[in-house]
Amino acid sequence: xxxxxxxxxxxxxxxxxxxxxxxxxxxxxxxxxxxxxxxxxxxxxxxxxxxxxxxxxxxxxxxxxxxxxxxxxxxxxxxxxxxxxxxxxxxxxxxxxxxxxxxxxxxxxxxxxxxxxxxxxxxxxxxxxxxxxxxxxxxxxxxxxxxxxxxxxxxxxxxxxxxx
Numbered sequence: 001x002x003x004x005x006x007x008x009x010x011x012x013x014x015x016x017x018x019x020x021x022x023x024x025x026x027x028x029x030x031x032x033x034x035x036x037x038x039x040x041x042x043x044x045x046x047x048x049x050x051x052x053x054x055x056x057x058x059x060x061x062x063x064x065x066x067x068x069x070x071x072x073x074x075x076x077x078x079x080x081x082x083x084x085x086x087x088x089x090x091x092x093x094x095x096x097x098x099x100x101x102x103x104x105x106x107x108x109x110x111x112x113x114x115x116x117x118x119x120x121x122x123x124x125x126x127x128x129x130x131x132x133x134x135x136x137x138x139x140x141x142x143x144x145x146x147x148x149x150x151x152x153x154x155x156x157x158x159x160x161x162x163x164x
Contacts, residue, residue, distance in 0.1 A: 020139035026158035045122040054083030
């Protein structure tokens with residue numbers, strides 16, 4: 001695989017307690033705070049106002065999870081317990097449309113909803129809020145030629161998009 005590959009260790013319930021995952025980064029994408037279109041917060045995320053609303057964060061094992069929690073620590077919101085933890089579009093979208101929650105998620109996950117106007121991204125004033133997007137495979141996954149070809153095609157497509 002490429003030089004941008006890293007090992008991730010994700011806890012599981014197996015006998016050893018740890019499962020090894022091989023992660024290959026394809027590109028980097030903005031992480032945003034997103035709310036429904038008619039949310040009481042208008043354009044900007046700030047710790048004082050945001051403390052009034054439930055937060056939906058990526059789970060701790062998600063690739064962007066530590067990035068989001070580091071950002072919250074940097075604005076003195078490390079004491080907040082999330083109301084929800086997910087990176088699932090279906091679940092996250094439903095929660096946002098039905099509540100006043102604020103969701104931290106990669107922009108690409110909710111790109112369609114942003115362009116349609118059902119959701120809006122709040123300004124974070126944090127230019128370094130970006131996380132890796134890629135493919136994760138179990139260490140035990142057999143790397144047959146079709147899988148290798150698919151990963152290579154994804155890498156090539158991502159590098160072409162990055163050049164546009």
